Amino acid sequence: MSKRQQIVDYLNTELKKILKTNGFNTDAGKNVFAWRDNPLTRAELTGLIYRDALNRKFPVSPIGKFRWALRIEVAIFGTSANEVRAGIEDVLKVIGNCEETKWGGNAQDTLLADGDEMAVEKHDIETGAAILTFEVIYDANKWSM
Amino acid sequence: MFYDADIDIFFTDFARVATFKHGLEEREIRVVFNTEYQVAVDINTFAGIESYRLMVEAKTSDVEGVQHGDTLTIGDKTYYIHEVQHTDIGTTRLLLSEVE
Numbered sequence: 001m002s003k004r005q006q007i008v009d010y011l012n013t014e015l016k017k018i019l020k021t022n023g024f025n026t027d028a029g030k031n032v033f034a035w036r037d038n039p040l041t042r043a044e045l046t047g048l049i050y051r052d053a054l055n056r057k058f059p060v061s062p063i064g065k066f067r068w069a070l071r072i073e074v075a076i077f078g079t080s081a082n083e084v085r086a087g088i089e090d091v092l093k094v095i096g097n098c099e100e101t102k103w104g105g106n107a108q109d110t111l112l113a114d115g116d117e118m119a120v121e122k123h124d125i126e127t128g129a130a131i132l133t134f135e136v137i138y139d140a141n142k143w144s145m
Numbered sequence: 146m147f148y149d150a151d152i153d154i155f156f157t158d159f160a161r162v163a164t165f166k167h168g169l170e171e172r173e174i175r176v177v178f179n180t181e182y183q184v185a186v187d188i189n190t191f192a193g194i195e196s197y198r199l200m201v202e203a204k205t206s207d208v209e210g211v212q213h214g215d216t217l218t219i220g221d222k223t224y225y226i227h228e229v230q231h232t233d234i235g236t237t238r239l240l241l242s243e244v245e
Contacts, residue, residue, distance in 0.1 A: 120186070
């Protein structure tokens with residue numbers, strides 16, 4: 001299994017731990033989806049969709065390795081601006097936990113790339129979303145990821 | 146093309162009674178209620194959330210001076226008016242939300 005796959009699996013496992021019973025603000029961990037392309041239902045809020053959208057190779061890598069920056073976007077969806085902000089905090093905490101373990105020993109570093117971008121709309125009810133973007137820096141053997 | 150008499154038939158046959166509250170003024174009017182499916186917060190190509198646009202069509206003469214934040218109560222539910230779309234056929238479409 002590639003390191004990229006292991007990092008994504010690690011993220012998936014950690015995001016699913018976002019539960020109030022684990023000391024988080026929300027229960028977003030009950031609704032975690034990878035690359036989901038159809039809209040979330042009301043019952044799936046607070047919910048998270050993540051995607052490993054870009055894997056950028058560093059121009060310089062350790063000898064015999066490829067150094068990668070895996071860009072991951074996590075979208076947080078909720079029924080109010082407050083809920084979304086609470087979700088952002090939860091996801092940030094998870095990313096911090098992942099960094100502490102170096103993503104299960106698979107990565108060198110984690111960079112919060114662009115911070116977050118948030119939107120709130122009022123249709124029949126209020127809904128909101130935010131995207132957190134970060135990069136996981138990792139080394140893989142040459143010609144692998 | 147609507148004529149005045151047609152408008153009355155429209156609001157007699159298909160409308161529901163609603164309480165329109167504009168400032169301190171409150172009156173009963175008839176509106177045609179409708180919903181339109183819409184995806185909310187489809188931010189940066191992420192999938193978004195299933196959502197609905199709630200709207201009513203009212204006789205323009207019934208909602209003269211309508212403003213954002215005025216309310217419509219239909220049955221036991223109160224909606225806030227978020228958008229006002231005037232038509233040139235004597236009706237006004239009001240976009241509603243359950244939240245202010």
